[in-house]
Amino acid sequence: MKLFRMTLRAALVALRRNKLRSALTMLGIIIGVAAVVAMVSIGQGATAAVQAQIRSLGTNLLMVIPGATTAAGARSGWGGVSTLTVGDARAIERECSAVAAVTYLRRQVVQVVHADQNWSTVAQGTTSTFPVVREWNVARGRFFTAQEEEGAARVAVIGQTVVDQLFGVGQDPIGAIIRVRNVAFEVIGVLEAKGQTTWGQDQDDVLVLPFSTAEKRVFGTQLFNVVDMIFVSARSTADIPEAAKQIRALLRQRHRIPTGEDDDFTVRSLDDMARASETASRVMTNLLFAVASISLIVGGIGIMNIMLVSVTERTREIGLRMAVGAKPRHVLLQFLTEAVVLSAVGGGIGALVGIIGSLLIAHLGGWPTLLSPVAVAGALLFSAAVGIFFGYYPSWKASRLEPIAALRYE
Amino acid sequence: MRRPLIRIENLWRVYTNGAVEVPALRGVSIVIEQGEFVAVMGASGSGKSTFLNILGFLDRPTRGRYLFRGRDVTALSADERAEIRNREIGFVFQSFNLLPRATVVENVELPLFYGPLPYAEQRPRALAALAALGLSDRAFSYPNQLSGGQQQRVAIARALVTEPSLLLADEPTGNLDSVAGKELMELLVRLNVQQGLTVVLVTHEPDIAAYAQRVVHFRDGLIVSDQPRGVHP
Known part of the structure; x- marks a missing residue:
């Protein structure tokens, strides 16, 4: 020492x-x-x-989108063809054991009007399980319920950007009436602000409507029950590969794709992207x-x-x-x-x-x-x-x- | 009756310079009693410095026997030699060899650093050694602020701070003027007479050798004369 x-x-x-x-x-x-x-x-x-x-999009999340991103030959990629249906989504929820919850959506760009303000945004018709699967809750008010979704209720949940564009300072959006393609909706909730994605898209510029309401009253579509995207949350992070496998097998069977043919859909896991x-x-x-x-x-x-x-x-x-x-x-x-x-x-x-x-x-x-x-x-x-x-x-x-x-x- | 402090028998020191062997000492035998004051003289290359270095455990003999206080110390390890140097031997060099950026008292403390004395007692012991040589007022100066004579006295204080039994001085007056040289020699004589310190001093100046009781002459690696001088002048 x-x-x-x-x-x-x-x-x-x-x-x-x-x-x-x-x-x-x-x-x-x-x-x-x-x-x-x-x-x-x-x-x-x-x-x-x-x-x-990446995690902000939801953990344990899998996305199913129509079309396949195969390199070989001319293939329609991301959302190219409408091959997924509400039935597919329900079947995934019903039959895949590694799946905890499912939601799906269909979207279209629409013009929203409130009083003397208007704003162009993406309307997403989805289900009441959306907040759970996407891990995206309302900051104020509430999300719509399964009953409201089934009954095609005219209620809407809006993102922060839409709030900022349509409502002045101090104006409470909850309970306000907004018009989408001349259909009146009552604003029942405001989503948590999520900010931009890594690729610069404003996630808060969104209008969320019950799927049935959007399909029947807003989108004016001829093709009912077609969805743009299915979101699936696996039971746990460890279950993600198993869930993906089950979804793929189920959809191939439902879409009657013979062995050796390419999938007409793509299953993507956020975990893969994160890793x-x-x-x-x-x-x-x-x-x-x-x-x-x-x-x-x-x-x-x-x-x-x-x-x-x-x-x-x-x-x-x-x-x-x-x-x-x-x-x-x-x-x-x-x-x-x-x-x-x-x-x-x-x-x-x-x-x-x-x-x-x-x-x-x-x-x-x-x-x-x-x-x-x-x-x-x-x-x-x-x-x-x-x-x-x-x-x-x-x-x-x-x-x-x-x-x-x-x-x-x- | 005095006890022999050093007994050297047929001591050889051969330097190997490539393939050539150069003998510096060629069979030296000598006994030095405790309390003696010995001057070692000889021309340069006569082996007197080599002899002093072996006495002081700075160098090792090639052949022969070296007994220190009756103990055979011919073949000690580097660590054992370091310990003996620390406890038994004080060195004074021609060029003083003080650390220039350390204060006087820090220079004097240096041997205590490697000895068994507890840290708290080192500074007082070093100051006491300086006081004994009349250098108290210079304790916190730096060596370059001192005269040559004072610097050599600091070196002596450093040599004596561990209370050794043997003081080895290699041309200690070589860098001093005659007045300072005389004072230094008187100091060494006083230490020898009053404290019974054994002193072995290498010099080529007869005036300096005259202070010793005994003068040993070296030539070509051998002792050619060994004369007692009896009393101090």
């Missing part, structure tokens, strides 16, 4: 003797650690942001981490370089210390301590700079960053290890000096 304290003191004294040199040596480590901390927090922040947006993006951003994070680590190693080489110079410069001092009783391990420890102090102090400052840097990036650049305690601790430990690794050889060299040769060194 005494030895440790004394060695540390001697190291600090020695480093203080050459302030500028110590500072410059540390700079390499500071930049390395700061880069690791900042890069990892940027990488993780980006990952978290993408994940959060793909997670993998992509993890690769990115690792890449950033690797680049930053290289600068840390360069910093370590800087320490080794300076320690070698320092050992050569102080050969006489080493000789003197040995003459008055320093053992080889004292000399080794002294120089090793200097190297570790350099790298650890540099690491500490670097971590601080990295934290402040990533906060600044988040604040000024508007980038999402996520400070990772693991990355900070890891960078600190790694920098201390760099000090030991790159400090060992010069220190060992110093400790192996012959006292008499060291004393005579000019």
Whole structure:
């Protein structure tokens, strides 16, 4: 303990003797650690942001859309053909054991009018299970019930953007009457604001109507019971692949698709998308981490370089210390301590700079960053290890000096 | 009756320079009693410095036997030699060898750093050693603020702070003017007489050697004369 304290003191004294040199040596480590901390927090922040947006569409969610996205031949893709029906959706709910809930929708762009304001938005006819499956609740008021949906009630739930466009400040949309294609609807609820999707679409620009009402009174369609999209929520995240399999098998059977023919629908899971993006951003994070680590190693080489110079410069001092009783391990420890102090102090400052840097990036650049305690601790430990690794050889060299040769060194 | 502090028998030190073997000591035998003041003289290359370095455990003999306080210390490990240097031996060098960026008292503390003395007692002990040599007022100066004579006294304080039994001085007056050299020699004599400190001093100046009780001459790695001088001048 005494030895440790004394060695540390001697190291600090020695480093203080050459302030500028110590500072410059540390700079390499500071930049390395700061880069690791900042890069990892940027990488993780980006990952978290993408994940959060994907999850905001609903966890455990599967989407079934008409048409297939097969590469071979000319195929209709996303929503190209209307092959899905309300019957398909009900069958999925009824027959697939891995499925917890189902909703479906059909949509059309419509003009909505309230008093002297009007706004073009997407009307979605859907079922009362929509809030459960999409994990998207009303912020105010209520969603429509199964009875209202069956009875084609003239009620509407609107998104925040529609509220902003049709209603003035302080005007309560709940209970107001809006007109869609000359049909009057009573606003019974406002959906929670969801913001934009990753691809920039405003999710809050929406008008949600009971499916039957929309089909019969608004859309003016000839094709009844056709849906644009079925949303399915699996019983759990683990059940997603099984649910997808069951849905595919069921729909192939219902659509009478012979073995070997392509599906006329596509089942997509958000979890797949989430995982793909997670993998992509993890690769990115690792890449950033690797680049930053290289600068840390360069910093370590800087320490080794300076320690070698320092050992050569102080050969006489080493000789003197040995003459008055320093053992080889004292000399080794002294120089090793200097190297570790350099790298650890540099690491500490670097971590601080990295934290402040990533906060600044988040604040000024508007980038999402996520400070990772693991990355900070890891960078600190790694920098201390760099000090030991790159400090060992010069220190060992110093400790192996012959006292008499060291004393005579000019 | 004095006890022998050092007994050296047929000591050789051969330097290997590539394929060439250069003998610096060629069978030296000597006994030094506790409390003696020995001057070692000889031309440069006579082996006197090598002899001093082996006495001080800075160098190891190639052949022969070295007994220190009756204990065979010919083949000690680096750690054991470091311990003996720390406890038993004080060195004074021609070029003082003070750490320039450390204060005087920090320089004097240096040997205690590697010794068994508890940390809290180190500073008082170093200050006491400086006081004994009349350097109390210089304790917190830096070496370059001191005269040559004062710097060499600091070096002596550093050599004596661990209370060694043997003081080894290699041309201690070599960098001093004659007045400072004289003062230094008087100090060494005083330490020898009053404290019974054994002193072995290497010099090539007869004036300096004249302070010793015994003068040993080296030539070509051998002792060619060994004369007691009786009393101090």
